[in-house]
Amino acid sequence: MQDRVPDRKPATTGAQVVSAGSARQPLLSRRGLAIVGVLAIAALIAAGYAYWQHETFYPSTDNAQVAANIIQITPVVTGLITDVKVQEYAPVKEGDVLVELNQGPFRATLKRAEIRRDIAQQQASAASGPQAATAKGNAEEADIAVAEANAELGHATIKAPIDGTVGKVRIRPGEVAKAGVPLFPLVDTSTWWVDANFKETDLARIKPGQTAYVWLDSDPSKKLTGKVEAVSKASGSAFSLMPSENATGSWVKVVQRFPVRIALTVQPNDPPLGVGASASVQIDTTTDGAGDGAK
Template sequence: MKYLKPILLVVALAAIGGGLWIWWQHERIHPSTDDAYLKANVLTIAPQVGGAIDTVAVSENQHVKAGDLLFQIDTADLEAQVKAAQASYDAAVQQSSAAITDLSSVSGQVDSARAALTDAQDAYDRTEKLFKLGDVAQAALDQATAARDQAKAALDTAQAALAAARERAGTPGDDNAAVRAAEAQLTLAQINLARARVTAPVSGWIANLDLRPGTLVAPDMPLFSLVEDGDWWIDANFKETDLARLRPGQPVTVAVDMYPGLTLDGTVQSLGAGSGAVFSLMPPQNASGNWVKVTQRFPVRVSLGSRPDDPAMQLRVGASTTVTVDTSALDAAK
């Protein structure tokens, strides 16, 4: 009996040591962290045009599908802008047509001036021959010369007017610069009118909604958020001493704190290029010499391979999770 206590002590120490060794082996092969949070794409909903809110079609925490109406902005001003742009476009088309008509008229004047010059030149040539034969006086030749010069000047004037008319008219039809500019303004006004109806870009849940009919909003003004229900992942912060065994593609077990007993499957997607402290707004710096070594944590992106089967177990952004990675395949590959 006197050896019973020492034996029990040795057995207890051996059990404790064995347990510690088993725990260390488990922690080494299955590194885990509870510094992990559920993430999803969160879109900020903002209008592309300003105005007064006419209708709010959603409520806080409501699930919407892509294309569902979120809210409608009053369109009175936007409809007036479309009408004004339409009137400007019609005026540009009319001006272009009038310029083309004017161009045709001036072109006719050039043809007439060219014909008159041809007649004046023929008359001059005949008079010059008769003058050389002595059949007409010098005065007749001078008169024919003056008539020819006047016809040349008239043709030059008509051609200059034609060039100016062509420049004013520009390219005919829809390719006319003024018409294209007016058409662009009309298209923009129509786009802005369509933008008054704001729909969900993706399916998900409405969050942080505080919008009421009558509220005045400005373009690009953040109004609320939409949590996408598509891709979900976990940003887990592992100790730097665990990173040596972590590899992309390793299986992951995820426990979600808000749903005790729920276990999800996942996969290591990527390992962060720097610690969380490096990318903080104020990275820690120590130049005084009183430095204390602190184990750093590095973000590890984990993609979820499964989702809860029960619709009541809705995943929520920012939920705390516990992530455990199975690295046993790393030892088997050695």
């Protein structure tokens, strides 16, 4: 009788277990990477669509500058400058004295006019008959001459016509101010706006009355609010001294930019404004001026 040899199962080594696990890991890694890649692509597509939608309803540009009215302080009469009361870039109020001209010649002219008026009035009172009408006319002309001389004396003191900020001052006492020749600029600080240059592809939705948001480069952390006031009917290049000529056969089509004026609603806590300051603008085209749209 033969002894039965028991069946022996092949021993499973640690190396075989590791090998099987290693075979599954690359498969899982490839699947994981594929899923991550699909999700990333989907996220990019969603982000791109959201950006396109946002830019469609909220067109924006960083090609914008702050603007305000600038008037030139111009003397009405010619005279010697005796005093300059203001400094460069100083704020002034309406009625503040800016420049004083020598009043001596104007006072002398006024005095002579008053003497002539007194004589003319005396002659008019003494005249009778046919000479009365002529004397009365002379007296009236003398009154007008006095009024004109008095006005010229008043013009010798140049005052601020509005509230504003003085610009560059280059005049000094001792110089002659000539009638009609500007002395220095004055920025009107009562009204501010932004001239924003938008691409022509954005103009279809931009209309007057829509709400606009402005960020100044000098303080981008604060947002200013305004309203679209007007949209130009000509591109910025059309206003240049040498407009571009596209009649040749080698021209390259370039998206044009059109100026859009945005009237600012200035609040006490807004950052300081300055003419020519760079800004970024976004327009909410879902508004029509009657109320704000959802953003």
